[in-house]
Amino acid sequence: MELFVCIKRVPDSAAKIRVAADGKGIDPAGVEHVISPYDEIALEKAVQIKEAAGSGAVTVICFGPAEATKEIRQALAMGADKAIHLKDPGGSRGPLGVARVLADNIRGRKFDAILFGRQSIDGDNSAVGIIVAQLLGLPVVSLVTKLEMKDGLGVAHREAEGGTEVVEVKLPAVFTAQRGLAEPRYPSIKGIMMAKKKPIEEIAAPAPSGRLEIEKLSPPPERAAGKIVGEGKAAVPALVKLLRQEAKVV
Amino acid sequence: MAAVLAFVETSRGKLKKSAAEILGEGKRLAGKLGGTLDAVLVGERVTALAGEAGKLGADRVLVADAEVFKAFGVDAYLKALVKACAVSSPRLFVMAASVVGKDLGPALAAAAQSALLADVTSVAVADGKVRVEKPVYAGKAVATIAASSPMVIATLRPNVFAPAQQVDGRSAPVEVIDAGVNPGDLRAVVKEVLAKASEKLDLTEADIIVSGGRGMKGPENWGILEKLAEAVGGVLGASRAVVDAGWRPHEEQVGQTGKTVSPKLYIAVAISGAIQHLAGMRTSKCIVAINTDPEAPIFKVADYGIVGDAFEVVPVLAEELRKLRE
Numbered sequence: 001m002e003l004f005v006c007i008k009r010v011p012d013s014a015a016k017i018r019v020a021a022d023g024k025g026i027d028p029a030g031v032e033h034v035i036s037p038y039d040e041i042a043l044e045k046a047v048q049i050k051e052a053a054g055s056g057a058v059t060v061i062c063f064g065p066a067e068a069t070k071e072i073r074q075a076l077a078m079g080a081d082k083a084i085h086l087k088d089p090g091g092s093r094g095p096l097g098v099a100r101v102l103a104d105n106i107r108g109r110k111f112d113a114i115l116f117g118r119q120s121i122d123g124d125n126s127a128v129g130i131i132v133a134q135l136l137g138l139p140v141v142s143l144v145t146k147l148e149m150k151d152g153l154g155v156a157h158r159e160a161e162g163g164t165e166v167v168e169v170k171l172p173a174v175f176t177a178q179r180g181l182a183e184p185r186y187p188s189i190k191g192i193m194m195a196k197k198k199p200i201e202e203i204a205a206p207a208p209s210g211r212l213e214i215e216k217l218s219p220p221p222e223r224a225a226g227k228i229v230g231e232g233k234a235a236v237p238a239l240v241k242l243l244r245q246e247a248k249v250v
Numbered sequence: 251m252a253a254v255l256a257f258v259e260t261s262r263g264k265l266k267k268s269a270a271e272i273l274g275e276g277k278r279l280a281g282k283l284g285g286t287l288d289a290v291l292v293g294e295r296v297t298a299l300a301g302e303a304g305k306l307g308a309d310r311v312l313v314a315d316a317e318v319f320k321a322f323g324v325d326a327y328l329k330a331l332v333k334a335c336a337v338s339s340p341r342l343f344v345m346a347a348s349v350v351g352k353d354l355g356p357a358l359a360a361a362a363q364s365a366l367l368a369d370v371t372s373v374a375v376a377d378g379k380v381r382v383e384k385p386v387y388a389g390k391a392v393a394t395i396a397a398s399s400p401m402v403i404a405t406l407r408p409n410v411f412a413p414a415q416q417v418d419g420r421s422a423p424v425e426v427i428d429a430g431v432n433p434g435d436l437r438a439v440v441k442e443v444l445a446k447a448s449e450k451l452d453l454t455e456a457d458i459i460v461s462g463g464r465g466m467k468g469p470e471n472w473g474i475l476e477k478l479a480e481a482v483g484g485v486l487g488a489s490r491a492v493v494d495a496g497w498r499p500h501e502e503q504v505g506q507t508g509k510t511v512s513p514k515l516y517i518a519v520a521i522s523g524a525i526q527h528l529a530g531m532r533t534s535k536c537i538v539a540i541n542t543d544p545e546a547p548i549f550k551v552a553d554y555g556i557v558g559d560a561f562e563v564v565p566v567l568a569e570e571l572r573k574l575r576e
Contacts, residue, residue, distance in 0.1 A: 134360030
């Protein structure tokens with residue numbers, strides 16, 4: 001089983017986000033970076049599938065800055081066999097642009113499936129995996145919570161509206177991971193040692209063009225200070241009155 | 251040629267709740283662009299719903315109505331949208347940032363090589379350019395993005411845009427489009443649907459959410475939250491701590507690594523308000539927090555707070571709200 005997993009380096013979800021001086025990006029001071037959590041889930045599932053199959057390899061693909069070597073090594077420590085680092089030169093962004101860079105570097109390689117996280121937790125577009133699938137002419141199943149692959153077929157459980165769909169698809173195909181698909185493992189000491197020796201293919205990637213420009217990044221609008229209505233159940237009637245007469249939501 | 255083409259979702263023989271929001275905003279933007287609004291419906295027996303889209307503001311309704319569209323699948327629906335784009339040649343394509351829209355928006359962006367502006371909370375047109383605001387880092391920041399492709403695709407966050415009001419007697423011409431989809435074209439096939447839920451709304455589309463946190467002490471205590479949700483016609487949510495502990499299912503998780511929601515009313519019960527949870531719900535219109543700790547960060551974003559024990563406050567609140575509805 002040859003599996004590709006695309007990962008992204010993102011600020012940790014506990015990080016405080018401050019807008020940088022240029023007003024277009026975030027201030028990196030004090031921000032820890034991690035593999036985007038849904039990508040970690042996709043990676044864990046790929047490693048589990050490969051381990052169960054007893055053959056093949058998991059290749060991690062990361063479009064990111066030079067610093068993303070840290071996240072790539074982390075992915076290798078979690079069980080990926082090798083990596084492709086598409087070095088991000090910076091510049092304009094957008095899901096179409098990023099997906100084009102990924103697709104251009106995947107095309108022509110041999111694989112049974114490509115796994116993505118359902119979304120990165122910085123751009124929040126939920127788009128790159130689906131666009132890559134279209135650009136490569138592959139079928140895609142999003143929001144996957146369970147996945148099996150055998151005999152050239154993938155069977156996925158998908159979190160659809162109002163129920164779980166069981167979707168069957170011919171491989172090669174693209175899947176995007178939803179929470180529940182797998183629990184990412186902590187790398188073992190052995191895994192971390194081995195990761196240092198695993199190969200990383202480095203490719204200078206072009207600046208992606210998503211046909212859009214991020215003009216400005218702003219802090220979110222502040223919420224007006226609220227009020228403590230009172231303490232304990234005695235405060236309930238006052239709260240209900242406020243919800244009804246002031247907020248008009250019940 | 252239309253200025254704006256709106257993909258309107260249907261479900262169980264009705265337009266979905268998002269339809270009025272998509273058509274309302276689509277109509278407004280078509281006016282700004284000095285053109286008309288086309289709507290496209292895709293499904294089985296959706297022609298009957300075209301009139302509804304007309305009443306909500308569409309100037310023309312394109313319908314791809316065939317059995318092959320009965321269940322949603324990216325392959326088939328994408329072909330229908332590509333065909334609709336060919337008929338309509340819009341400057342701007344809008345749809346809901348729903349589970350379906352999050353599949354179709356990116357797929358269409360690839361097919362049309364268009365800029366994708368995903369999950370946006372406002373759209374403006376100036377100097378012929380489409381510019382949006384979009385929360386990033388789960389709402390810890392807002393990006394202003396300008397698109398430069400000939401057609402621009404925007405998926406609109408549910409519950410944010412003003413819905414169109416229905417105008418009785420308004421009608422729009424209906425045009426049947428044939429996307430030429432055959433059952434054999436579908437590469438991902440839905441074999442069955444498990445645990446087909448009730449008419450339960452997805453969290454992202456719910457008007458009212460009642461969320462529980464670790465202070466609920468255990469999954470066996472969720473009954474009072476269920477009663478509260480029932481009393482206000484709401485849907486249940488949960489904090490990450492609660493989902494990680496296995497007390498509640500993943501699909502209920504609100505926050506940066508769960509769902510981002512903006513309901514009319516968000517009631518946070520026994521949730522302290524970790525930064526990643528606040529990111530996922532801070533755009534709610536009205537936030538109520540119930541927590542024993544007056545210093546809990548949740549009170550900083552709440553419109554109204556009660557300092558108190560959930561087990562004491564919630565049943566009384568549920569009862570008061572239930573009486574109100576009767």
